[in-house]
Amino acid sequence: MMTNLKLGVEVVSAHDLLPKEQGTSNPFVEIEFDDQKFRTAIKDRDLNPFWNEQFYFNISDPSRLQEKDLEAYVYHANRTSISKTCLGKVRISDDPSVRVSPPGQDFDFISTPTTAQEHAATNANPNLFQENRADQVRQFQHLPRDQHRPQPMTAQPYYSDGSYGQEQQRSYSAVGSKTEGPQVVRMHSAGPQQPLEFQLKETSPMLGGGRVIGGRVIPGEKAGPYDLVEKMQYLFVHVVKARELPQMDITGSLDPYVEVHLGNYKMKTKYFEKNQRPEWDEVFAFPKEVMQSTLLEVVVKDKDVLRDDHVGQVMIDLNEVPIRVPPDSPLAPEWYRLVGKDGHRDRGELMLAVWYGTQADECFPSAIHAGSTPVDSHLHNYIRGKVYPVPRMWYLRIKVIEAQDIIPKENHIANVFVNVRLGHQMLKTRPARSPTKNFMWNEEIMFVVAEPFEDDLIISIEDRVAQNKDEVIGETMIPLQRLPKRMDNKPVRPAWFDLRRPGLIELNQLKEDKFYAKVHLCLCLEGGYHVLDESTQYCSDVRPTMKQLWKPPIGLLEVGILSANGLNPTKTRHERGSCDAYCVAKYGQKWVRTRTIVDNLNPRFNEQYTWDVFDHGTVLTIGLFDNCHISGDSNHTSSPSHMDKPIGKLRIRLSTLETGRVYTHTYPLLVLHPSGVKKMGELHLAIRFSATSLLNVFFTYSRPLLPKMHYAQPLSIVQQEMLRHQAVQLVAERLGRMEPPVRREVVEYISDAQSHLWSMRRSKANFFRLMQVFSGFIAAGKWFGDVCQWKNPVTTVLVHVLFVMLVFYPDLIPPTIFLYMFLIG
Template identity: 55%
Template sequence: MQRPPPEDFLLKETNPHLGGGKVTGDKHKSAYDLVQHMPYLYVRVVKARDLPEKDVSRTCDPYVEVNLGNCKGSTPDLKKKSDRKWNQVFAFSKERLQSSELQVTVKDKNFLEDDFIGRVLFDLNKVPSRVPPDSPVAPKWYDMVDKNGEKAKGELKLALWTGTQADEAFPEAWKSEAAGFGESYCLASMRSKVYLHPKLWYLRVSVIEAQDLQLSDEGWFPVFFVRATLGNQQMITSVSQSRTINPKWNEDLMFVAAEPFEDQDLILSVENRVAIKNDEVVGKCTIPLQSIDRRLDNKPVNPEWNNLQKNVIAGEEQKETIFSSRIHIMICLEGGYHVLDDSPQYMSDLRPAAKQLWKPSIGVLELGILYARGLMPMKAKDGRGTTDAYCVAKYGHKWVRTRTIIDSFTPRWNEQYTWEVCDPCTVITIGVFDNRDLHGGDKAGGANDSRIGKLRIRLSNLEMDRVYSQSYPLFVLHPSGVKKMGEIHLVVRFTCFSLLSMMHMYSHPLLPTMHYLHPLTVSQLDKLRHQATQIVSMRLSRAEPPLRKEVVEYMLDVDWNKWSLRKSKANFFRLMAAYGWLIAVGKWFDPICYWKNPIITLLIHVLFIVLVRYPEDILSIIFLCTFLIVVWRYRWRPSHLAHMDIRLSRADSAHPDELHEELDTFPSSQPSEIVRMRYDRLRSIAGRIQTVVGDLATQAEKLQSLLSWRDPRATALFVILCPVGAIILFVIPFQVVALLAGFYLLRHPRFRKKLPSVLTNFFKRLPAHTDCML
């Protein structure tokens, strides 16, 4: 029996105060009711007027400095600008305040020392409060005073209010957690953000044939193929078997295309393989994706003839000329498929690419990201370990990223996000990362954001309208073994609009109709998923702040099918656990057959006679017993959500060398002797697997050999026994035959022999195809 994981690696139930009340009794749903309210002081610096000119150049480059105790933030300076407008919001966490007085100071930027212009003082006890959806606080003009408290020249337009993280100004505001990070690239990478990854379509290019191709060398035997290019994606057809100037291919090439299509072109080039690594372009054509038909259903697309162009050098210029050669193709953007950018095991969206085919949503998923604790130091700063953590959540086309909490092992985000749900059998993925863009990360070489941990929540495990508040452990696999990186506290709620609609979803196929009418091969899906991942990664990395490539790939499980001895062992033990009941039945039935407990064996005889006497009730009894078992187990149903299980993953018992192999790059970066050792180990394991597979195939081939006359004598015996068995079963009632067979199976040990039975000997002597293998 599998040992339970240590207590520190288990999921923990929590009961925090959320939205002003406890989770268990608060059913009122409002904005940010799944997170703890964090009080903030907001200061909006709008603009200034009538500022004096302080430096010798008779100009003023003003900026505003907002001071609140130990926290200080500043606006950018307005160099040589006549418009003194900043319109920037500052948010100070009231839990960290060390002063009751707010100072807003205007200074003039100088090369040596900044000049003081004036300031405005505020008593925090008099700042009004605001709760959305209240209207925003209107800014006012305030007179400035000098250092002595006398009236200074100039006025400053400000707005002050107290609120929470639910305020609409919070996402773009400068926050007190970012004190000391004045660089724009740092502040941008710390903000929370919602991303929508591009809508993806499959592009099918059916290359049929070409006509009247022109060769530069008439005597050369043509070897034609077609190369299709879409951005960074490139595919080629096989070489045409008709070695003429009218080649035929009849092949489909599949690409992934992302909206918008305006600036994307499909380039088809017909090439002739003149020599090894020397291909001559016979002609090409460019097709804008915007002009390609979109296929939403099963209707066929009409093929078209496209003229081929060729670059011709005329004097010193290179021109494209159209000649008589042309290519016959069928191209369409297929929106009836679901583009698989998620891992096949953890899909978060099952809708087709075309929005016209989407069905109404069945519910809403709400996620509250509260805080993390016990995080490990991920980098060094000033001679000590530090972590700048942020959280990413992905469901469907919507990605969210929390703000980065600077230099904290217990970051508190308290951010809430919402997704529409169209299918309950989907998964939301949440990951925690360390931000490497800070402290000059990009300028110092652009180190990757470090993984702190990841978890998944399957929506079908959630009860409707129940608030789950749990602390999830975060694990990362290192070459030295699995390591706990901390815990993250999440609150989840799944609200369903209609129970009947959700139950009806279980009768629908998982994927859209096109996946079944025009199925794609496994290799095609694998390549297309890789292309989709690269497109999503490239688009999200260009956002502000960027969602970097290593983050996207980790969230999408890019290496889900990578070889791992640990995963192979885990899958084997999963298989054994899933089919363990068959082994248990065998172990339970064997003592009955050998009369280890005569009373139980006699009771089994009685039950067997009843079932044979009333065979029409067998299925009813099975369904009734199943019903009773399921109802009885309702008391022990899971009370918490599933989470990363190190014992199930065999991460705690993996050998260090196995982990080194799993975390190695592809192709391997290890020395040749280590690769050779791993290869020999893989050969040994693969040898055992092929033996088991061969044994299973042998048993099936032996059954087939009875019908194929491979062994004439065995088949002749089988042919003789078949009509005899038919006559016996026709004359003797089936109940009597079943009763005799059961009694024979349950016979007493004194009537048993240690030698195999006649049927076993007959079956083992049947031939298989093993003697035909090399």
């Protein structure tokens, strides 16, 4: 007998699945209940899949409902064959979720086995609870066949700037009661409906200044300059140069390089061709906590085609290595005699410096860090951490007023426009027609330029002779160094500029055509704006370009990038998932990049950076990326991918930080995919904001937030978007010219270069915000419509009586309104 009851199951997500192929898997879920089976979609190469799919089972016999089991199997789909591999399962038997329970009763959630042994153990003993590695959230409901499907559990908005509350535990309870009609039992979150894995988690790590508990530092040993990161000991080996090396090849040449051996670690310098006095000047850092030997071996070798020859070596006892503590001066290098395999000391000399230090050492950012995966010497520059200053940028305002004595090349009514070009940027005015030789435009054009000014401004007058054909009538070149700079809205006097015909080379012809034509322009460089974050809500610097308008700093921001946990594999290495992660942080005019941790899904950075803060209403942006220069194959010299893959990004508003408090949290890295929000891992940070002077803070907020030019000559939204795009491209070009370069995709991802594009998700969010704003008016209109349609006769009669009273006694209108407001309040 078929009933009108259904069992609703919602498969939401899974995390930390067991990899099967090349460090990842292709998971899907099969659900079985009452001889019925459903299957979700397959998520390709995803260890943290997100399905959000709903299924409904027919209940054949409600009286035997408690005897039936609901089973959900997680499988890995083999693309090379039709087979599938079981990753684990969930079995729910005799569960409260399949019967009506009084409100407040808790549900038990059965864990999922993840291995074949756990799978067999669970089949043998269904009550065996294992640790859950594929923790799937499901929603169970009894619904009549003709009733609408329920809405899935929705998570609370996640604010990646760190402005949401503390972590709260999730509990599951049943709601409903035994009543006639449709019976609904729903598993829901009693607390906030944001998933636990998407929430901010507070930690208590042991940092350089002591253990952090509740935002306060419990002092330990003496705090050093890096008190927001864990103090890590390193063995630094500085390979400087060599001299008097012997000739190894038959031709008398030598291609030397150095190998540094310490236990299982082996690091190599670059090699020089035919050089017996090479200078490497490279520093290697070995973590002290994983050192497995007390003997350091430094070997000089000769690079050869078949087999590298042994030149000489130096053996250093690590028990005799000194400890250097900044701000001590750097350790002086020393010449060591190289010893050959036969024990002779006539193999030349090698200059070395070996010492113990921490990440506070000035050699730490430029050092080559030893890891489980060796990196070729030509890739060392791409894995080092650096600090990148952003160039000062100006707005270039060009007002094209008019032009005189313009002679077109053909006998027709000229359709003349002005083409303004600056480097790769180019803008045009509207075409102007005139039967005379004089043309008028009165249009403003704006560019973004950066110091030092390398490109000249080129103004050209062009005539549109055909639909896709423009001819240059005259042009002029203006150096940017000669333009006036202004920081207020005082008018700039326009000037006339001589135009020259294109292609003029002879000096006599240039003199004859000196007054050939003129263009009337008003040019200036404006420093009363801040440029890069002009049109975004995530502003990291509100200072203008002009230094005369800068305010004194109100505080200091210190950020310790500790580690990243549970990163999703971005490449395969030796048939397993791998990632070469590094962080990029942006605040104000200073960008920082940590070193790249090679082949590690749980990298430890432990690097600390500081910024001057000039305004509380700013945002710190930190992104995590995978280094594309290091190939994921076993052969690292193969061609790498062309882009650094973004792993995740977070923002922290300084206005939410308490002065003097140390915030140690793990921030989830969330990425929006077409299938939904996906967690890519967690980033562990330690943050502290310190106010230098309370008087400076009051003084800063007693003045206008932005310079006067923002209010005197505001930019339109279209101008802001266009100019900000130019600024992002300019910053990407400048940072890409540094060593190691910050790639263009990294700059665009951190700066939200695509924020101006249309988004369905953003449009829906804005629509619901507007609906919430006008919800009161909509509710009032709906109530008035119900009154007019006599939906509730008692309410309609009372409204008519009140209306008649107010008509005859209009003095009662204000008291009635205030009484209604009092009752509502």
